Amino acid sequence: MRRKVIAGNWKMNKDIQETVTLVNEIKERLNGFNKNVEVVICPPFVSLVVACGLIKGTMIKLGAQNMYHQNDGAFTGEVSARMLKAIGCEYVILGHSERRQYFKETNEFINLKVKQALANNLTPIICVGETLEERESGVTDQIVSTQVKGVLAGLTQNDIEKIVLAYEPVWAIGTGKTATNEQANQVHKLIRKLVAQLYSWALAEKLIIQYGGSVNQQNAFELLSQSDIDGALVGGACLKADSFVSIIGAAGEVG
Numbered sequence: 001m002r003r004k005v006i007a008g009n010w011k012m013n014k015d016i017q018e019t020v021t022l023v024n025e026i027k028e029r030l031n032g033f034n035k036n037v038e039v040v041i042c043p044p045f046v047s048l049v050v051a052c053g054l055i056k057g058t059m060i061k062l063g064a065q066n067m068y069h070q071n072d073g074a075f076t077g078e079v080s081a082r083m084l085k086a087i088g089c090e091y092v093i094l095g096h097s098e099r100r101q102y103f104k105e106t107n108e109f110i111n112l113k114v115k116q117a118l119a120n121n122l123t124p125i126i127c128v129g130e131t132l133e134e135r136e137s138g139v140t141d142q143i144v145s146t147q148v149k150g151v152l153a154g155l156t157q158n159d160i161e162k163i164v165l166a167y168e169p170v171w172a173i174g175t176g177k178t179a180t181n182e183q184a185n186q187v188h189k190l191i192r193k194l195v196a197q198l199y200s201w202a203l204a205e206k207l208i209i210q211y212g213g214s215v216n217q218q219n220a221f222e223l224l225s226q227s228d229i230d231g232a233l234v235g236g237a238c239l240k241a242d243s244f245v246s247i248i249g250a251a252g253e254v255g
């Protein structure tokens with residue numbers, strides 16, 4: 001059975017003091033939690049070092065929200081996978097729809113980052129998902145398939161074992177509109193089938209596919225109970241310890 005992975009994408013929220021408070025609150029509430037759930041927090045770059053110190057010895061893992069695809073060099077304002085690894089990150093979110101929308105990231109560019117993350121032993125959480133317009137025009141399957149093929153281009157079987165995919169319908173992010181359990185599970189199945197065609201069923205069966213888009217403590221259990229939903233990438237609801245830990249609790253109940 002696939003383990004559940006719950007990741008909190010803090011986006012551009014929480015300064016250093018607020019990071020200390022939130023991480024300590026999450027730690028406190030997770031104390032004694034012994035279910036097989038992988039918990040990841042992804043604070044802004046400037047909070048990563050402090051967060052890393054605070055989560056030492058706990059079940060919480062650290063992730064970044066983005067990175068550049070080169071290790072070093074004249075790339076003003078960028079941060080590399082090597083640097084993230086050196087400060088204790090184990091995960092990195094790549095290709096989030098906000099990066100695609102506001103910073104014009106393409107599947108090809110995200111693919112370069114995925115390869116660089118893997119080369120530095122970071123687990124990429126690779127995001128895909130259709131816009132409302134695309135869903136309404138009935139092209140969700142084509143869009144998601146193109147994204148998956150694009151971001152995974154050139155990856156080996158061995159690489160696929162080390163990635164996490166996140167299906168995040170853009171229309172459900174930060175809007176309070178969640179995909180229905182069936183809508184989400186259907187796309188997760190499509191992604192798994194595609195990975196099986198590209199690689200093998202054995203590999204596809206092991207692949208962790210998270211759902212993201214307005215996941216909260218009310219809908220988490222139902223979503224996470226679906227056959228092909230293996231975790232959640234949580235935005236708004238991860239900014240409060242109570243809701244984030246409730247979602248982790250829901251994953252534990254399902255698992």
Ligand code: PGA
Pocket residue numbers: 009168172173174175176212213214215233234235236237
């Ligand atoms: P949301 O964000 O939970 O606030 O919808 C999810 C995400 O963008 O990863």
